[in-house]
Structure formats: structure tokens, C-alpha cells
Amino acid sequence: GNSVTQMEGPVTLSEEAFLTINCTYTATGYPSLFWYVQYPGEGLQLLLKATKADDKGSNKGFEATYRKETTSFHLEKGSVQVSDSAVYFCALSATPGANNLFFGTGTRLTVIP
Amino acid sequence: NAGVTQTPKFQVLKTGQSMTLQCAQDMNHEYMSWYRQDPGMGLRLIHYSVGAGITDQGEVPNGYNVSRSTTEDFPLRLLSAAPSQTSVYFCASSKKGRNTEAFFGQGTRLTVV
Numbered sequence: 001g002n003s004v005t006q007m008e009g010p011v012t013l014s015e016e017a018f019l020t021i022n023c024t025y026t027a028t029g030y031p032s033l034f035w036y037v038q039y040p041g042e043g044l045q046l047l048l049k050a051t052k053a054d055d056k057g058s059n060k061g062f063e064a065t066y067r068k069e070t071t072s073f074h075l076e077k078g079s080v081q082v083s084d085s086a087v088y089f090c091a092l093s094a095t096p097g098a099n100n101l102f103f104g105t106g107t108r109l110t111v112i113p
Numbered sequence: 114n115a116g117v118t119q120t121p122k123f124q125v126l127k128t129g130q131s132m133t134l135q136c137a138q139d140m141n142h143e144y145m146s147w148y149r150q151d152p153g154m155g156l157r158l159i160h161y162s163v164g165a166g167i168t169d170q171g172e173v174p175n176g177y178n179v180s181r182s183t184t185e186d187f188p189l190r191l192l193s194a195a196p197s198q199t200s201v202y203f204c205a206s207s208k209k210g211r212n213t214e215a216f217f218g219q220g221t222r223l224t225v226v
Contacts, residue, residue, distance in 0.1 A: 004155075006155075031211075032211050032212045036215075041219070042219060043117070043203055043217030043218050043219045043220055044156075044203070044205075044215075044217040045216075045217065046214045046215065049212070049214070051212045089155060089156070093211040093212070094211065095211060096211065097163060097209060097210065097211070098144060098161060098163055098169075098209070098211065099144050099146070099207045099208075099209070099210065099211055099213055099215055100146065100158055100161055100171065100211075101146075101148075101156070101158065101205075101215060102158075102172075103148075103155035103156040103157070104155050105153055105154060105155045106155055
């Protein structure tokens, strides 16, 4: 079946620190991989995605590379800001013709000045 | 542009009551879905639809009903509420296909007492 295992939180970092949030997956077939972010009181919004092996998704300084050999899609950012404080969800989609998402448990990031 | 609109934002129900969570999107997306978000479990898919008149079950469909009579609307019905249905519910929409960006509503926080 399909599942996503995500690094447990919460994570607290100082501004300008390096961020890594680990994500590994199990899937039937060849999934697409996503990182979604949820800011306080809001719904989820797409941060970045990768649709095939070795693709790198990037947005707002965040990056993640689709690694088929290690079934991983780790999220990284070189220098976090206070405004990056949010909950981050790793997700996969593998259903033909439908955008059914399987999510990890989410990682809460707090960045302190 | 409104995007995905969910109502209500908060609701308290008594065990055994029924209610409908509303979801509407104005982006002409074929695909719509409902998720529930529980602590420590991420988001899980309840029901989804790939177009008007077509619905299917997701990971946790028991106790919920859906219909899709128009492209814009995808209501979620709780037939007889149970405390186990206390959760935050998110509606999402996207273009068809598993590589596309999902747009989420702001969520409905439901408490069943």
C-alpha cells in the first residue's frame, strides 16, 4: 500500500539555521511526491513537488529531491526565517487519474529570532 | 478569487445528530476530495470525486456520505455523528491527474459530544 513516514517534531531552530525534515515513502507504482505547508489557522498549500526519480522541487528557498533508491524526499532550507514557522507535510499521490494524497504526520517548525 | 470555501468553520454536535459540511470551489476543477486531520495522524482521505456524478471512497469513509451534483460543490454528510468523528475536516480541489497542485479550504473544526 501507500504510506509516508515523516520526521517527528516539533523542531525549533534559530533564524538563519539549516533545516532538514526527513520523509520516506512506500508506494505501489511510481508516485508523485509533494511538500505541503500549513500556516496557523489556514488550510494546506503546496510548497513544492517532484513527479519522477531524481527530480528536484524547489520554492521559496526550500528544496527536496526525489530519491527512488532510498524512497526518500527530504525537505531542506539553507537559512530559515521566522516567517517559515508552520507545519510541514510530506505527501504522495499514486492513484491513476485522481489526486488522492497520502500524508505523513506533519512536522511543526518554530523559528525563533 | 475565492478558491475553496468551506462552511462552517466551527461546529459542535451531539452524538447521533446529522449535519452537512459544505465545500465549494470556483476554479472549475474536476477533482474534489475530503480529508480529516487528527493529531499524530496527518490527513486521511475520506471520499473523493473525479467529476460531477462520480464519487468514490478513500481511506476512512465509514460514517460519511458525499454527492457531486455540480462541478463546484462537494458536500460531506455525517449521518449520525459519533465522538470518533471529532476532527478537523479539509476539502480540497485540483485538476485531474496525480501530479497536480491541490488547493485546500481553511477547514472545519468539528466536535462531537
